[in-house]
Amino acid sequence: MAVTDEAIEKIKGMIVSGALRPGDRLPKESELAADLGLSRNSLREAVRALSLIRILDVRQGDGTYVTSLDPQLLLEALSFVVDFHRDDTVLEFLAVRRILEPAATAMAALRISEQQLDALTAQLDKLGDAPSVEDLVACDLEFHRGIVQSSGNSVLCSLLDGLSGPTTRARIWRGLTQEDAVARTLREHRAILGALRDRDAEAARSWSTVHIASVEQWLRSTL
Amino acid sequence: MAVTDEAIEKIKGMIVSGALRPGDRLPKESELAADLGLSRNSLREAVRALSLIRILDVRQGDGTYVTSLDPQLLLEALSFVVDFHRDDTVLEFLAVRRILEPAATAMAALRISEQQLDALTAQLDKLGDAPSVEDLVACDLEFHRGIVQSSGNSVLCSLLDGLSGPTTRARIWRGLTQEDAVARTLREHRAILGALRDRDAEAARSWSTVHIASVEQWLRSTL
């Protein structure tokens, strides 16, 4: 195994074992390199790799620190990976989202606060009746993010955030080519919000499923 | 932005745009570094980072290639990230798994082949009535993996694979401390398999939920 890979494993080990805790500062490059028995150049490769997936936070002029290791932060790296997937796997991502999002919406129905409900309502109202497709999709992302956050599960939230990225393009494409897509989306958002207000988890789940399934169905018929 | 980060973005761009396709070979380090306008050392940091998350495959003496970019391969990197999470987020991972796995099991009920069913049966038979906890957990992972693979969604499969890692330790712990855990797990596995044989998606889903919920409930009461 290459010395750089060893260094990655050793640093990972130090964190997992608890020798390095979130927020801790690592020894400076030259010292750490000496400790691990490799050159500064090779160590930098290891640090850079761990930095890309948000394990380490490197600050020029200051030092290198262990990140908070929050699920939210670490799963952000997921979206980077997801970006590489080609269109032929979008359907599989969408299928996973179709499983997760209705469940998250149902969970949110039992936990969401009145303030959150009001905020979501205001958001929909602000958009108006005939928004541009770009505005709609942006609002769509925000709307679903707000709901999923109310599910109270940060792992679930981050995961859906990462998965939503690749389907965004598809939704824009749909909005541009399918006439009633905009009106339909607005209608379904209102329905989901209504179910949340009623604290009706099953209705919220169903509307969420319908919402995603319509995108899925359109995409399947188009590809 | 640092030159290395720029290089990461540029290489990513080349792949996403299609200029580099899966399996393609990159120019050699010195040339690519010159093309992107940075030193070989800095470029190597970028390549190493992309290599960690399985975007690039570096072969000494040969060259650097774009991987297949299969969801399975790319989501392997997820388990690396998940390893860093501490026990206090295990419950959130488990909650997500509780959503995904029953759905995957239900999907599998409609698609699983007779050969797969026989293989799963053989696997359970081989384990016997009183396996060691380690064997049981290993078999448990294999059992669920086999089922999820039959769901036909590779993204779902890889995701669950990544999420199952952190809960493994918890399950071992449980097996060691809760008396009837082993027998209960064996019983539930048989039940899931039976539902799959009957092509009863709803029964499969329910048994799967019960199976995971029992771990979740125990964990919640213990922490």
Add this chain to the structure above:
DNA sequence: ATGACCTGATACGTCGGAGGTCTTGAGCGA
């Protein structure tokens, strides 16, 4: 003619050192 073996070219792996840039905090003056 065929196979194993050797060898050179090629490309990645590692290293040490030299400047450069940014952040931080101590020290100084108003």
Add this chain to the structure above:
DNA sequence: TCGCTCAAGACCTCCGACGTATCAGGTCAT
């Protein structure tokens, strides 16, 4: 006390050199 200056510390980038692994092509014995 507040704000500014500046030097130390740490990361950033680069260069050049050498080590090591792989592959292709040629050589030689069978």
